[in-house]
Amino acid sequence: xxxxxxxxxxxxxxxxxxxxxxxxxxxxxxxxxxxxxxxxxxxxxxxxxxxxxxxxxxxxxxxxxxxxxxxxxxxxxxxxxxxxxxxxxxxxxxxxxxxxxxxxxxxxxxxxxxxxxxxxxxxxxxxxxxxxxxxxxxxxxxxxxxxxxxxxxxxxxxxxxxxxxxxxxxx
Numbered sequence: 107x108x109x110x111x112x113x114x115x116x117x118x119x120x121x122x123x124x125x126x127x128x129x130x131x132x133x134x135x136x137x138x139x140x141x142x143x144x145x146x147x148x149x150x151x152x153x154x155x156x157x158x159x160x161x162x163x164x165x166x167x168x169x170x171x172x173x174x175x176x177x178x179x180x181x182x183x184x185x186x187x188x189x190x191x192x193x194x195x196x197x198x199x200x201x202x203x204x205x206x207x208x209x210x211x212x213x214x215x216x217x218x219x220x221x222x223x224x225x226x227x228x229x230x231x232x233x234x235x236x237x238x239x240x241x242x243x244x245x246x247x248x249x250x251x252x253x254x255x256x257x258x259x260x261x262x263x264x265x266x267x268x269x270x271x272x273x274x275x276x277x
Contacts, residue, residue, distance in 0.1 A: 167251025
């Protein structure tokens with residue numbers, strides 16, 4: 107069994123290899139979810155599983171674990187992605203894209219103005235700095251959400267490790 111489970115980052119991914127069949131992997135996931143239903147909930151089918159941690163609060167960065175089970179040649183590959191809901195992830199990526207394009211536009215206006223020695227856009231440089239602040243605030247909001255969800259992320263990591271490769275009982 108080869109395992110690569112990355113440290114917690116923006117949207118950590120992992121890839122594990124197993125000698126078990128996809129059906130056995132699905133069965134292990136279902137059994138683990140059933141035995142830990144006081145802590146986790148989710149949907150599991152033959153190829154895809156989405157797991158959530160049960161909590162009393164529902165913040166914007168509520169993480170989930172998306173697992174994909176695939177058969178490759180003689181081994182089963184289990185791929186997983188930790189992260190917020192796809193709507194939250196898309197929203198943050200949209201903000202990063204929007205602010206980056208705005209920064210490039212404002213800075214380009216400032217640069218062109220300096221190259222042709224005009225004063226048509228005196229507001230371009232301050233606006234570019236303002237957009238950089240917005241990018242920083244977006245990053246800070248994402249990090250704050252990750253900080254709030256760190257315990258849930260660790261629980262999901264434990265789920266990924268224990269549910270995909272259950273430990274054999276020692277005698």
